[in-house]
Amino acid sequence: MITLDQLLASRDARVEHQMELAEKFPRASLICLTVMLPGPVKRDWRSLAIAHAGIDALHAVFGGNGSGMDTPCSASTCHSERAQRVEESHLLFSEERDLETGFEAYFVVDVPVLEAKRLCCQIEDSHPLGRLMDIDVLRSPIGSGMTSPVSRTEIGLPERRCLLCDKPARECMRAHTHTREELEDRILSMLEATLTIRPAKGEDLKDIMAVLDAARGIMRASGNMDQWTGGYPSEEVVLNDIRLGNGYAVLQGQRIVAYFAFIASPEPTYAKIYQGQWLEDTLPYHVVHRIGSYPQVRGVFKTIMDWCFARENNIRIDTHRDNHIMQHVILKYGFRYCGIIYLASGDERLVYQILHNMQ
Ligand SMILES: [Zn+2]
Numbered sequence: 266m267i268t269l270d271q272l273l274a275s276r277d278a279r280v281e282h283q284m285e286l287a288e289k290f291p292r293a294s295l296i297c298l299t300v301m302l303p304g305p306v307k308r309d310w311r312s313l314a315i316a317h318a319g320i321d322a323l324h325a326v327f328g329g330n331g332s333g334m335d336t337p338c339s340a341s342t343c344h345s346e347r348a349q350r351v352e353e354s355h356l357l358f359s360e361e362r363d364l365e366t367g368f369e370a371y372f373v374v375d376v377p378v379l380e381a382k383r384l385c386c387q388i389e390d391s392h393p394l395g396r397l398m399d400i401d402v403l404r405s406p407i408g409s410g411m412t413s414p415v416s417r418t419e420i421g422l423p424e425r426r427c428l429l430c431d432k433p434a435r436e437c438m439r440a441h442t443h444t445r446e447e448l449e450d451r452i453l454s455m456l457e458a459t460l461t462i463r464p465a466k467g468e469d470l471k472d473i474m475a476v477l478d479a480a481r482g483i484m485r486a487s488g489n490m491d492q493w494t495g496g497y498p499s500e501e502v503v504l505n506d507i508r509l510g511n512g513y514a515v516l517q518g519q520r521i522v523a524y525f526a527f528i529a530s531p532e533p534t535y536a537k538i539y540q541g542q543w544l545e546d547t548l549p550y551h552v553v554h555r556i557g558s559y560p561q562v563r564g565v566f567k568t569i570m571d572w573c574f575a576r577e578n579n580i581r582i583d584t585h586r587d588n589h590i591m592q593h594v595i596l597k598y599g600f601r602y603c604g605i606i607y608l609a610s611g612d613e614r615l616v617y618q619i620l621h622n623m624q
Contacts, residue, residue, distance in 0.1 A: 266305045267366050275366035283412045286358070286371060287405035293357055294381040295403040295412065296372040298323065302397070303448045307367035310519050311452060314461040316368035319398040320361065321462065322388045325575035327374045328354020378404045382415040386422055393459045396428055397452060428452070457518035460568045465503075465512035465524065472521040473503055473514065480557030484588060491612070492585035498555045506555070513572075515558065515565060523558030523565045527551055527573055534608050535581060535616065541604020543581070544618045550579040556591075566594040578621040583614040 279297070286295050298319045300312045358373040374381055385400040392398070403412040417424060424433040428451050429443050437443060465473060481493045506512030506526040515523035530550045535543075553573060558565040573580055583606060584591040592615065596602065600617035607613055 267307050268305075271366055272307075275364065279369060280412070282369075282371070283403055284405070284410070286373060287403065287412050290357055290373045291405075291407050293373045293375050294378045295405065296323065296327075296374065296381060296385060297401045297403060298370040298372070299367055299399045299401075300397060301399050302367070302452070303445050308363070308365050310516075311456055312368055313363075313463060314456055314516060314519075315394050315397045316361075316370060317463045318392065318394045318459065318461045319388070319400065320359075320370050321572055321575055322392050322395075322398075323359075323370070323372050323385075323400070324356075325571065326384050326388065327372060327376070328356040329576045329578070378402055378415050379420055382417075383420050386417060386420065389425065390422075394455055394461075396425070397455065453518070459517075460522070460562075460564060461516050462513055462568070462572050463516065464510065465507050465514040467504065467507060469507075469514050469521060470500060470503060473512075473524045474500060476521060476524050476559060477503070477555070477557040479559050483560050483590065484585075487588075487590055489585060489587040489589075492588055502555070513569075515568060517562060522562045523556070523569070525556040525569050526554040527576075528554060530581075532581070534606050534614075535583075538604045538606055538616065541602070541616075543603050543616075544601055544620055545579065548579055550581050550618070551577045553580060553582045567598065570598050574619075574621055579618075581616060581618045583616045586613065586615055 279299075283295060283297060298316065300307075300315045300319070302312050302315075355374045355376050356372060357375055358371070360371045362369040362371075376384070382402040385402055389395040389398055389400055401414045403414055405412040424435060426432070427434045427437040427442070428448060430437065432442070477493075477498055484490075484492055503512060503524070506528075509528075511526045511528045513525055513527060514521045515525070528551060530552065532552045535552070538546075551573065553569070556566065556569065570580075581603075582595060582600060584595065595617050598619075600619050603616050603618050605613055606616050
């Protein structure tokens, strides 16, 4: 439960932080994402799901995860790769603050403010959860010592509409047209109709193992008897993903319906490729491992891959020769078949790669 005093204090802190960022990046546009949730609880699974969906959408529009850009990097290939990404991605800085008063995400982009506002309004208006996101774009005249949000009317857009009726949201809020229960029911049904992705946590382990068991069941039912045997992926493997920050949960509403690991190169088993070659084999890449989902959930692979490609351009994946379902979705998404690799156990896997926006 958050009190009005806490909420007001958090707003002051937010304005102060926005000013700090505006001073640090004087010529860039500052974007601030918050979640619109009625009631005194501002941080729960709903607000986190909406916030993560908003962050994904912002990455998809403005480019990959820039969080590593301040970190010195020793490999020379990494420098060139990073420079390329920054140039393409328009993202100078991003930050996430998971606060009890509500999640806040900051993006600094080298896109003119009005264009940035247009792109953010597109997310607010077209993303399935967009009506629950408040994406401010702030201008800060140099030396003014203040920031001010660009309004929708400045770019010729109408006011935001209410969740439940077609009136301007502001009118319904002011007049208390709808009860909190009505609004919360609507928010719940919006969340249940949308797949969202967030970092997996230790307490997700049981749910993730259930998902992976179900995925193994799909493999066996389709005649794929030799992939994911001997208890793989084990709890230890999944916990290790989580510990390293590589494990991700896909949720439908509050329920974990899929899991995957997204891992930075090098993948040791990819060092040698047979009967083919990688599309490109000098740049850093990411690999997606351990994708599993419940059979009845649609669109999981595409949701996961869209999320990955919003962050990275160069992605590899492998699967078993008998996993025809996975081969089909991998190729359908646009991956190119590259050849064969061998796991440490000696088992063979088919490997695939995509390079987006790269030579
Ligand atoms: Zn209304």
